Amino acid sequence: MDGNWGLGLFQALLPLLRKGLNGLPQALEAVGRALLAQRAYLFRLEERQGIWYTSQLSEWAGPDTTPQLHNPALQNLPMREAGYGRWLNLFLQDRAVAGPVRSFPEEERPLLEAQNIQSLLVVPIWVEGRLWGFLGVDDCRREREFPAEEEAFLRAVAEVLALAMELWERTQGLGHLLEAAPLYLARLDKEGRLLYANPSLKRAFPQGVSLPVAEALSVPGRPRTFLSQEGQAVEWILLAVPGPGAEVLEVLALGVDVTEREQARARETRWNTFRRNLLRVYETLMAEGLSDSLFGLILEAALDTIPTAQAGSVTVLMEDGCYHFLAAQGYDLEALRQVCLRPEEPLSLTGHKEAQVFTWKDLERFNARLDETRRRVMEEAGRVREIKAILSVPVYLAGERKAFLYLDNFEQEDAFTPLDLELAQAFASQLGVLLRRMELESQIQHLAYHDPLTGLPNRLFFLEKLAQALKEGAEDLAVMCLDLDGLKLVNDLDGHAAGDEVLRVMAARFRAALRPRDLVARQGGDEFLVLLTNLRSPIEAMRVAERLLEVARLPCPVGERTYHLSTSIGIAMGEPGLSPGELLKRADLALYQAKGEGKNRLSFFEPQLQEELKREIGLLEALREDLEQGKGLHLAYQPIVDLSTGQRVALEALLRWRLAPPSVFIPLAERHRLMPELGRWVLRQACQDQALHGLKVHVNVSPQELLDPTYAFRVAEALEATSCPPANLVLEITESTLIPDERGRDASQALWALRELGVGIFLDDFGSGYSSLERLAELPVDGVKLGQAFTQRLGNPPDPQGPAARMVAAVLALAQALGLRAIAEGIEDEAVLAYLKHLGFPFGQGYLLGRPKPL
Structure with missing residues (x-):
């Protein structure tokens, strides 16, 4: 040490x-x-x-x-x-x-x-x-x-x-104990005159003592006990001593000082009253929960326990830095609520650290410093007049004086005893416990009803407010579901910390864009909910939604980077009889429609949406199940023909499903990110079938597949697993695949990797997209397919001078100039076939040349 x-x-x-x-x-x-x-x-x-x-x-x-x-x-x-x-x-x-x-x-x-x-x-x-x-x-x-x-x-x-x-x-022997607890011994005659008194008695009662000898004389030989309270509490035992013939000779008196015992008994009685009153407060707390009225109950209990307190009040430190009255007995509480007691003012009685009694002299000095407005309010409430003493007790919370309990006496400045201060301090401790519990419950409630990231209300809070609004009237309200477009890109590029900051910025913008009575909540992820009330018409809801679209599109600076996002909004108007869940579901359906139409837009719920979504979800679940179990799907093959010889040179693999045509289930799979799984199945099956027909096989590839960095590896695995020569596989891509996505990714790297494998690549529906000649010349493309929209516009018979014919001729000339093979799709009649042969198209495809069939 x-x-x-x-x-x-x-x-x-x-x-x-x-x-x-x-x-x-x-x-x-x-x-x-x-x-x-x-x-x-x-x-x-x-x-x-x-x-x-x-x-x-x-x-x-x-x-x-x-x-x-x-x-x-x-x-x-x-x-x-x-x-x-x-x-x-x-x-x-x-x-x-x-x-x-x-x-x-x-x-x-x-x-x-x-x-x-x-x-x-x-x-x-x-x-x-x-x-x-x-x-x-x-x-x-x-x-x-x-x-x-x-x-x-x-x-x-x-x-x-x-x-x-x-x-x-x-x-501490017996003698010491006897000295510590004085014994009084006396002898008295039958008239009560003192015959003898020991030193302890003389010291304690120098003026003598009056004892009720008549009671002892009434039953000679039997001790009688009584308690005297003259200056001190003494318990006396009197015995009338009988002599010969039963005549009383004298009265013996033995007294014990029991002042401390009586004080302890009185103290215990007061503490029992404290416990009983406090129990009543906590019974109310358990029955009714936390509220400001509990401060009044504790004050009432304190006044009952400390009888010398004739009035009282409780002040609590609020967020404005002032103590405000929350409870009062004997005063006008409504008047006192107008008073702000600043901690630094002596007149606030808030500068002391322990229980303290202030007398009328202190109050006169403090009250002289009151401004006229507060003096008038305090006097109207009766708070500054006639008070002789105030017992003021601070209430601590986490080391801070958070509240004060004031107990007042109107009659004497020494009205409060040390025991009164102890009991008042005990009540102040309970006030501290109550404040701590209120603080914790407030924190818990805030956590339960608010999103910790944005500070916005959460879904639970929103549903409760929506249920309340529906009870008050469903006709003038609307619910919006918002989904941020582009947040996933932020998370992928710069991490979730940047994404979280974007969410905080967007939350603040949405809150600022709404009307004061409206509510915005975060549902989770990148989704928000909005409740609009007191609407005059759906037009008003649309205007609010347009403001939300506008603020979402504003540049969003975070750190050194600026992001550009948007939002999609689904709106459902309130209707009588709808539950909160049903109304939210409608808004979510409208959001689904808005995103399906291209994002960055709003959409109102319409009844047919529900049936359409139900059908779509049913198809999607069936498609997933068939894909997992390998049933219900098959490939149909349409021939690609050499127009000069009429011989088949290749087959295009076309996916078919038992429940819906490609025009329905292919867009469905694209919307729900199912194309990579479907493409994997088609690729493996087409490579297996190639060994049976021996021709080159063309397989369509979706943008979702090509933008996957592992796509070239999956193609290599399929070729190896099926022993299909790479030169016998041709992948057809659309021009939209060549356009960079929102992350700046395109299919260029995947195309070069596929070229290294020896796989052929054709540009499908050429002319219908946005690819430039420069970009087309740079890409590893082996050929192009003229979209059937061009061949169908040629007419029957084709007009060689018409715009459609000139466009077809231009596409062929471009392909020949770039050294690319050209295939004309959609050939359905002899006149078109003859014209395409005349132009010099080497290859063709269409119903006239062969319909899609299973192998």
Whole structure:
């Protein structure tokens, strides 16, 4: 132990060595300050009928720390039954209890947290081989561990304290006890005159004492007991001593000073009243929950427990930095609510750290500083007149004076006793517990009903407000579902931290764009909900939605990058009889339609949407099931013909499904990101079938597949698994695949990787997209397919001078110039076939040349 600890130990032990147990308060203060704690205390442990009880005997509490010495919960506490069996077991093993309260078992924490204890260190005290009690300190400001030297310091103090108690118990003999509890002895004659008085009686009653000898004379030989309260409480036993012939000789009187006993009895009666009143408060709390009215109940209970208090009030520190009245008895509370008590003003009675009594003289001095407005309000409420004394008690919450309990007397300035201050302090402690619980419940409720990222209400809060609005009238409200377009790109490019910041920005924008009475909530992910009420027409809802579309499109700077996003909005108008869930479902269907139409737009719910979605979901589930089980799907092959010889040179694999045509299920699969799985099945099946027909096989590839970085590997795996030569596989892509997506990705890398495999690549529906000649010349493309829209516009017979014929001729010339093979699709009659041959088209495809059939 270093010099600093040695000095601290000396300062803690010196009061005990000088004064014995009378030096305990000073010793506890030295212990608390040495260990940088806010409380130091001594508890007694007693075993009664097999149950260990503990009671707090002494305490030191530092500044801004609520004392607990008179906390009823810390008196006669059954250790094991109250959840502290672990402590008792450690004490019986002469071990300490130490560390942050948060690390303690759950059953131990409530009582400790109610005292604002963050960490504690407690060591047992043994006296003559018996567990006598424990000595401890509390840290109410921080969580910490206590090193070995701090425990050694506290144990050293405990050992000296144990020696002091052993010495006290050995020196207190019967004589000392008799001197400590004075006995009064007297002899009186039959008229009550004093014949003899011992020294103790003479010292206590120098003017003499009047005793009711008549009662003793009425029953000679039988003792009579009565209590006198003249200056002090004395319990007397009188005995009329009979002589020969039953004549009374004299009256003997024995008196015992029971002032302390009576005071203790009165004290216990007051504390019982406190407990009874407090129980009533908590019964109300359990029945009705937390509310401001509980402050009034605690004030009412305090006035009932402290009869000298004739009126009172409670103030609480609010967010504006002022104390405001929340409860009052004997005053006009509504008038007092207009008063703001600033903490720095002496007249606020908020500068003191412990319970304190202010007299009318203090009040006169403070009230003289009141401004005229507040003086008038306070006088109208009766708060400044006729008060002789105010008992003011601070209420602490996390070390801050959060509230004050004021108890007033109108008759005398010394109306309040030390016991009154203790009881008022106990009520103030309960106010602190109540404030802490209200704070925690408020935090819990906020967490339960709000999104932690954006601070917006969450889905649960939104549904409750929507249900309430529907009850008040469904005709003038609307619900919107919003989905951010482009947030996934932000997350993929710069991580979820950037995405979270974008969500916060968008949440603030949406909130600012709404009307004051409207509600916006975050449903989760990139989805938001909006509730509009008091609408005059759907047009008003549309205008609000357009504002939301507009603010979502604004550039969104985050860090060094600026993002450009948009939103899609589905709107459902309220209707009588709809539940909140049904209305949300309608808005979600409308959102689905808006996104399907191209995003960055709004859509109102229409009844047919529900049936369309139901059909679509049914088809989607069936398609997924067939794909997983490998049934219901097959390939049909349409021939590609050499127009000069009429011979088949290749087959195009076309996917067919049992429940819907390609024009229905292919867009369905694209919307629901199912094309990669379908494409994998088609590719594997087409490569297997190629060995059977021996011709080149053409397979259509979706943009979703080509934008997958692993697509070329999957093609290589399929070729290897089916032993299909790469030169016999031709992949057909659309021009839209060549356009970069929202992330800037395109199919260029995949095309070059496929070219390295030796796979052929054709550009399908050439002329219907947006590819440039420059880009076409750069890409590894082997050929182009003229879309059937061009061949169908040629006419029957074709007009060689018509625009359609000139366009077809231009496409062929371009393909020949670039060294690309050209295939004309959609050939359905002889005249068109003859014209295409005349132009010089090498290959053709269409119903005239062969319809799609299973292999």
